[in-house]
Amino acid sequence: MTTTESDDRAINETNATTLEANLSRIEELTQRLLVAMNPKRHVPTSLQGPSPDLYAKAASAYVTEMMNNPGKIIEQQVAFWGKSVKHYIESQHLLAQGKLAHPVDETAPDRRFAHELWDTNPYFNFIKQQYLMNADAVRDAISAIDTMDDGEKRRLEYFGEQIVDMFSPTNFLATNPEALSLAAETEGESLVAGLENLIRDLEANDGDLVVTLADKEAFEVGRNLATSPGEVVYRNHLFELIQYTPSTEMVHEIPLVIFPPWINKFYILDLKPANSMIKWAVEQGYTVFVVSWVNPDATYRDTSMTNYVEDGYLTAIDQVKSICGVKKVNAVGYCIAGTTLSITMALMAQRGDKSINSATLFTTLTDFSDRGEVGVFLDDDFVDGIEAEVAEAGVLDRYYMSRTFSFLRSNDLIYGPAIKSYMLGKAPPAFDLLYWNGDGTNLPAKMSVEYLRGLCQGDNFATSGFDIADTTVRLSEVTVPICAIACETDHIAAWKSSYRGVQGMGSKDKTFILSESGHIAGIINPPSKKKYGHYTNPELGLTPDDWLADADKHEGSWWPRWDAWLAPRSGKQVKARTPGDKNHPVLGPAPGTYVAK
Incomplete structure (x- = not known):
């Protein structure tokens, strides 16, 4: 027997043994x-x-x-x-x-x-x-x-x-x-x-087939995600308020308070230093506060949209004003948080409360006449099912929200990852965005039904009026300066609907920016990446298609353009503020405790 034949035989025997073991x-x-x-x-x-x-x-x-x-x-x-x-x-x-x-x-x-x-x-x-x-x-x-x-x-x-x-x-x-x-x-x-x-x-997942999208061992919130330095300076049953440590000697007088969506966790705005919007905003000389919402359980079943407005938005704004010793704040709302910020501003207008100096809305729907791709899940067959489910469970479990959004991009978020994981045997990637995507939250029963019935289905805010805090508010009552950023391929908040919502607001000072890409990538688009561009057009009386046809295309991130809009509306320069004050002692370091639940 030759050496080659002997080697081939050994290899075949090894392969057979390996196959048998497998x-x-x-x-x-x-x-x-x-x-x-x-x-x-x-x-x-x-x-x-x-x-x-x-x-x-x-x-x-x-x-x-x-x-x-x-x-x-x-x-x-x-x-x-x-x-x-x-x-x-x-x-x-x-x-x-x-x-x-x-x-x-x-x-x-x-x-x-x-x-x-x-x-x-x-x-x-x-x-x-x-x-x-x-x-x-x-x-x-x-x-x-x-x-x-x-x-x-x-x-x-x-x-x-x-x-x-x-x-x-x-x-x-x-x-x-x-x-x-x-x-x-x-x-x-x-x-x-x-x-x-x-x-x-x-x-x-207790027998449910939910594909793991990212390596869960590769990330830890507070260790290599959400690492911008700051302190929790206030906490109630709905949120923790984080104030971030300044990185400039001087800051704008009017602070910036960011309301992320409570459908997800806030650290999408602070994934890594290289793409952290929070870190970038601090570096531009803003005193930045972020609301970190609680992840509700069944005890929150009766928590309503009114609770989110009064115990969430209005309370956070009051705390920020008190800590900074100012009469006004600039506010940001992302997705559902932008919708609720708009409702809050309409309520404040009725009350004569002028605490918000300007508002920025990220991928926000206030006009639901065209619900876009996600609208296929908003007819009575699904919403009736959700209402029955939350009546029993007390919350809309994160499982249903995650599955719904995944099916909007099923090839990318279900079938593709399943093939790689289950057929090819590959480990999930160490991808921070996908890790965050899998770290969902629940929604309170009452709030979720109010949102789905009154806004998504009824379009009440833009039409007959939305009931909140024992009154009825309308989109036209939003009168503060508005900067709205929508995303061209957003499958959750269609940009044309976002644009029509801005058109319906009563503000005289309105700016609309259309970013390239989708619901997340179009917003988390740092200037250093030089990746996605954006469109602007001051003529907001046009149809969405005509607005885009006549818009100016700009290369790169919209962040610097927003800074140029926000800075003149943020007051004079004052000495940088350390987190908290004598009435707001530090409760713990950022990113806080609610984000871990």
Whole structure:
């Protein structure tokens, strides 16, 4: 026997041993998997998908279309059949000629099919092309329905796309060449690692399959996230107030108080020093306060929007005024916190309270006449389910919020990460933004229903008026200087709706900035990155499309432009303030205790 033959035999024996060990490990893990799936959370049917009525209406509309215009339906079907049969025949013809090749592939680039075998292997290319044909056929069928109202049609298009995405061949091991190749190369080790990742996620979530998006061991709030120096200077049942340590000798007289959304935790504004908006604002010479909201449990079931306004916003503003010895503050509200800040300002206007000198709104909706992509989850079928769930639980559990927002970007936040983790056996990345994304919060029962019914569904603030604190407030009552920043591809707060909300405000001094990118990346866009640009146009009487068509495009972050707007509205320069005062002793270092719950 030659040395080469001996080496090959040894390698084969080693590979066989490795494969056998991996198969044995899979058997052990399968038993653990069955145990992990037992305590699965009960998710009400109403929160698992749209009402069956939507699909019943779609089927009825399709049948009506077929009867009224059979030629159009037949044309669509024949076109789909023709493409599919032609594709099959061409593939068979090449194989009959002994050519290991696929027919001409004119499909558009798609990140899901980036692996080279989708283009070079006839089998996988056939599957890819046929899937994309099927997907187009589904879209064409939905598009052809003309007898559904616009809202139902949009929902059908969205949930139809969800079904199409779910059946992508990349989502199944037998039709994912990257996963199969890696399994062969590693003697099944990648599949074992993937199964371990799957079981870990099930065990961590009581039997629910929630994909871990980021390495949880790589980050710790207060250690390498939310590290800007500061102190907690006030605390009540709803929030901790953090005052940040100045980094300049002089500061603007009027302090800046930031209200983040209580749907998430505040440290999106302070992830790392390089992209921390809080750190940047301190460096521009502002006395910065941030509200860190409590993560409510069932004891908060009766906490209302009025509580958030009075015990949250108004209380925080009063504390900041007292600590700094001033009569006014500049306020910032992000997302739902911007909506509630606007409601607070309308209430303050009725009360004659002029404590807010100017307000900045990040990705804020105040006009809900067009709810954008997230609107598909805001019809009665879902909201009725949420109302029933919170009546029983006392809170809207973070699980439902996280799942809803993930499905708005399912390929990026569900299927893509699941493939990498469960099929390829890869560890989740050390990505701070995804870590924050997975660190969600609950919502109080009463507040969540008031928000969904009165604002998202009823659009009351921009129309008939929103009831708060024993009065009714309207969008037109917001009269302080406003700077609103929206994001071009925001899937949560559509920029055109944000723009229409600013148009409806009564302020004479209004500025609107449109940042490139989405709900998070468009806001957390530090100047040093030189990444996303922004648009400006002082003519706010235009339609959103006309506003953008006539807008000036600027390279780089909008942060310096906001600073140029905010600085003249922030008073004279005074000596920098250390956190707290004699009536507000330091309660502990930033980022506080509420953020850890």
